[in-house]
Amino acid sequence: MRRVRELLKLRLEAGLAVSEAARRTGMARSTLREMLQRFEASGLPWPLPLELTDKELETRLYGDSGLRTGARRRPEPDWAALNRELKRKHVTLQILWDEYIEAHPDGYRYSRFCELYRSWEARLPVTMRQTHLGGDKLFVDYAGDTVPVIIDRRSGKTQKAHIFVAVMGGSSLSFAYATWGEKLPDWIDGHVQAFEYFGGVPRLLVPDNPKVAIIKACFYEPQANRTYSDLAAHYDTALLPARPRRPRDKAKVEACVRIVERWLLGRLRHRRFYNLAEINAAIAELLVTLNDHRVLRYVSRTRRQLFEELDAPRLKPLPTTPYQLAEWRVRRVGLDYHVEVEKHFYSVPYRHARETVEARMTSRSVEIFLRGERIAVHLRGSGDGKHTTLNEHMPSSHRRYADWTIEKILSHAQSHGPSVALLCQLVLEHRPHPEQGFRSCMGIVRLAKTVGPARLEAACERALLVGARSYGQVKSILDNRLDGQPVRRRKDEAETPVAHGNIRGSKYYH
Numbered sequence: 001m002r003r004v005r006e007l008l009k010l011r012l013e014a015g016l017a018v019s020e021a022a023r024r025t026g027m028a029r030s031t032l033r034e035m036l037q038r039f040e041a042s043g044l045p046w047p048l049p050l051e052l053t054d055k056e057l058e059t060r061l062y063g064d065s066g067l068r069t070g071a072r073r074r075p076e077p078d079w080a081a082l083n084r085e086l087k088r089k090h091v092t093l094q095i096l097w098d099e100y101i102e103a104h105p106d107g108y109r110y111s112r113f114c115e116l117y118r119s120w121e122a123r124l125p126v127t128m129r130q131t132h133l134g135g136d137k138l139f140v141d142y143a144g145d146t147v148p149v150i151i152d153r154r155s156g157k158t159q160k161a162h163i164f165v166a167v168m169g170g171s172s173l174s175f176a177y178a179t180w181g182e183k184l185p186d187w188i189d190g191h192v193q194a195f196e197y198f199g200g201v202p203r204l205l206v207p208d209n210p211k212v213a214i215i216k217a218c219f220y221e222p223q224a225n226r227t228y229s230d231l232a233a234h235y236d237t238a239l240l241p242a243r244p245r246r247p248r249d250k251a252k253v254e255a256c257v258r259i260v261e262r263w264l265l266g267r268l269r270h271r272r273f274y275n276l277a278e279i280n281a282a283i284a285e286l287l288v289t290l291n292d293h294r295v296l297r298y299v300s301r302t303r304r305q306l307f308e309e310l311d312a313p314r315l316k317p318l319p320t321t322p323y324q325l326a327e328w329r330v331r332r333v334g335l336d337y338h339v340e341v342e343k344h345f346y347s348v349p350y351r352h353a354r355e356t357v358e359a360r361m362t363s364r365s366v367e368i369f370l371r372g373e374r375i376a377v378h379l380r381g382s383g384d385g386k387h388t389t390l391n392e393h394m395p396s397s398h399r400r401y402a403d404w405t406i407e408k409i410l411s412h413a414q415s416h417g418p419s420v421a422l423l424c425q426l427v428l429e430h431r432p433h434p435e436q437g438f439r440s441c442m443g444i445v446r447l448a449k450t451v452g453p454a455r456l457e458a459a460c461e462r463a464l465l466v467g468a469r470s471y472g473q474v475k476s477i478l479d480n481r482l483d484g485q486p487v488r489r490r491k492d493e494a495e496t497p498v499a500h501g502n503i504r505g506s507k508y509y510h
Contacts, residue, residue, distance in 0.1 A: 004035060004057065004061070005048070005057075007021060007032060007035060008036075008046065008048075010024065011032075011036065018033060018036075035061070038061045039061065042060040044057075044060055074104075074106060074107055075106070075107050077100050077107075077113070077116075079116075079117060079121075082096050082117065083120075083121065093113070093114055093117065097110050097113045097114075100113065133169070133170060133314075134170035134171070134309075134311045134314045135168075135170065135202055135311045135314025135315045136169055136170065136202060136203050136204060136314070137202055137203070137204045137206050137240070138168060138169070138194070138202040138204070138205055138206065139166065139167050139206045139207075139256070140164070140165070140166045140190070140191065140206070140207050141165055141207065141208055141257060142162055142163065142164055142165065142182050142210075143162070143163040143164075143165050143176075143257045143261055144257070145163070145261050145265055146160035146161060146163070147160070147161045147178060147265065147273065147279055148161075148273075149273050149274065149276070149279065150272060150273065150274050151274075159180070161178040161179065161180060161279055162178070162180070162181060162182050162186070163176050163177070163260060163264075164177045164179055164187075164190030164194075165260050166190070166191075166194040166197075166198075166256075167255075168198065168202070168307060168311045169202075169206075170307075170310040170311045171303055171306035171307035171309075171310050171311045172306070173291055173303045173306070173307040173311065174256050174259065174290060174291060175193075175194050175197045175198070175287065176260050176287065177189075177194070177280060177283070178276050178279040178280050179276070180276065182210070182212060183212060184212050184213075184225075184227060184228075184327065185325055187210070187212050187213060187228075188227065188228070188231055188325050189325070191205075191231060191323075192322050192323055195235060195318060195322075196318070196322070198311075198315065199315070200311075200312065200315025200316055200318060201235045201236060201315060201317070202237060202311075202315060202316070203238065203316070204237065204238050204240045205232060205237055205238070205239050205240065206240050206241070206242060207239070207241055207242070208241070208242055209222065209241055209242065212225075213225060213241075214228075214241055222241040224241070225328075226328040226358075227325070227326055227328060230326055231323050234319060235316075235318070235319060235323065236316055236319075237316070259290070263286065263290055264283055264290070267286060268282055268283075268286075290303070291303040291304045291307075292304045324363065325363070326361060326362045327360075327361045328358055328359065328360055328361075329341060329359045329361065330356065330357075330358055331356070331357055331359050332354065332355070332356050332357075333352055333354055333357055334353070335353055335354065336353075337349070337350040337352065337353045337393060337394075338387060338389070339357060339359060342361065342381075342383050343383040343385055344380075344381030344383050344384065344385070344387075344388065345385075345388065346359075346366055346368065346376065346378045346381070346387075346388050347376065347378075347387070347388065347390050347393040347394075348368050348370075348375055348393060349375055349376070349392075349393050350393060350394060350395045352370060355370055357369060357370050357375070361380065362380070363380070364380055365377060365378065365379060365380055366378045366379075366380050366381075376390070376393065406428060409424060409428070409438065409442070409445070410424060413425075413441065413444070413445055416448050416453045416456055416457060417453060417457030419457050419458075419461040419464060420445065420456055420457055420460045422460075423460040423463055423464055423469075424437075424441040424444060427440050427441055427444070427469055427470070430469055439471075440471045443471035443475075444456075444460070444471050444474050447474065447478065451478050455483050456478075458484065459474050459477045459478050459482075459483040460474060462477055462482060462483055462485075
């Protein structure tokens with residue numbers, strides 16, 4: 001309005017022609033004439049009243065009471081609705097303007113449309129600019145889009161492969177890796193492959209709040225699951241999940257996801273894949289171009305160059321062995337001091353029967369923990385419903401019984417005498433199953449503790465002669481002290497003739 005006052009002064013007070021006033025002020029003559037027309041239509045006096053403000057002058061000249069010559073109102077878009085649409089996948093201002101101009105052919109041109117939107121957007125709450133230190137954070141997530149994989153060439157049946165994405169905070173060096181799903185084994189495998197790709201470990205891992213990794217998504221104290229925490233401990237890093245419903249906390253990986261979907265998946269859309277190895281090989285080739293050859297506009301360097309300068313010197317070294325996936329199960333020890341894990345039973349020390357324990361499973365082993373202390377470790381079974389039992393886990397009474405085998409019984413019996421060993425062998429042979437004779441043999445051998453080996457040997461010798469084949473019969477011989485008495489053999493009885501009137505000899509039948 002200061003310029004309007006100056007123009008009015010030149011024209012009305014100094015009396016300059018319109019062309020001369022326009023020349024001096026650098027304004028178009030048509031614009032000056034329009035302004036003079038608006039002044040005459042407004043009914044304002046000259047000179048202008050001192051109490052008239054610039055805002056009031058503008059309202060009198062260009063408001064509802066002003067002249068509308070040449071003025072044209074254009075349809076105004078719903079900027080809030082456009083802002084919501086821009087948050088959808090793959091939607092741009094160009095697409096929204098095309099839709100707007102199709103509905104309103106007399107609407108704003110594209111440049112003015114973008115300018116008005118940016119002005120409206122500037123009134124939104126400000127966003128804090130995040131600065132990421134080199135080697136400090138690694139952002140991880142899964143891309144929303146998938147890649148179809150042909151798993152049956154005859155029928156053409158496909159299965160979707162999911163893309164795990166990781167990006168370094170300092171350099172934006174990006175990594176992508178295809179997995180069959182987004183379950184815990186896939187999530188852990190993606191992290192292990194990412195660490196190998198970057199050649200080191202950052203100080204912090206920043207995931208979203210996926211159920212596969214975060215048990216409790218809390219604004220203040222999120223809780224990660226046991227396996228994910230073990231991964232972080234193995235690589236000497238820490239977990240810093242993004243706040244729930246705060247995608248800006250991980251804006252770096254969200255941008256990386258868009259790059260992966262447009263740069264990688266867009267270029268792979270016409271290719272056919274038959275396994276994950278083929279997809280990962282194709283992704284690795286494109287990552288070389290993305291990270292090593294594409295120059296970032298604002299820094300004039302590639303992502304790889306920034307990584308070598310910012311992130312690589314500050315990364316922690318990789319451990320000597322990569323993390324092996326371990327899953328945890330909460331179990332209750334049975335009365336038989338065994339724990340069921342994946343349809344197999346593993347023993348723990350008998351004193352922990354009926355306790356609640358945690359089982360840590362890897363591909364080769366099963367570890368049992370009680371209140372953070374490992375109480376048992378076993379090679380992993382095949383899930384056949386059988387039992388794996390260690391002798392040191394058994395009570396002494398069970399251990400003695402469990403240690404007995406046919407060979408051990410016969411060897412122990414032989415140490416007490418040949419008759420003891422022979423009797424035990426006959427006991428085992430005369431049972432439908434040898435194990436049914438274990439207790440009888442154990443009882444016979446243990447009789448030596450009370451009567452001594454010599455009496456046991458004599459009792460077993462008598463038992464062999466009279467055809468006794470049980471623990472009770474041997475014990476009866478000892479209790480009745482028959483082990484020291486001679487046994488009349490049948491052949492001796494046959495040599496001594498028996499004289500009796502009712503007995504006929506061989507001559508009778510001649």
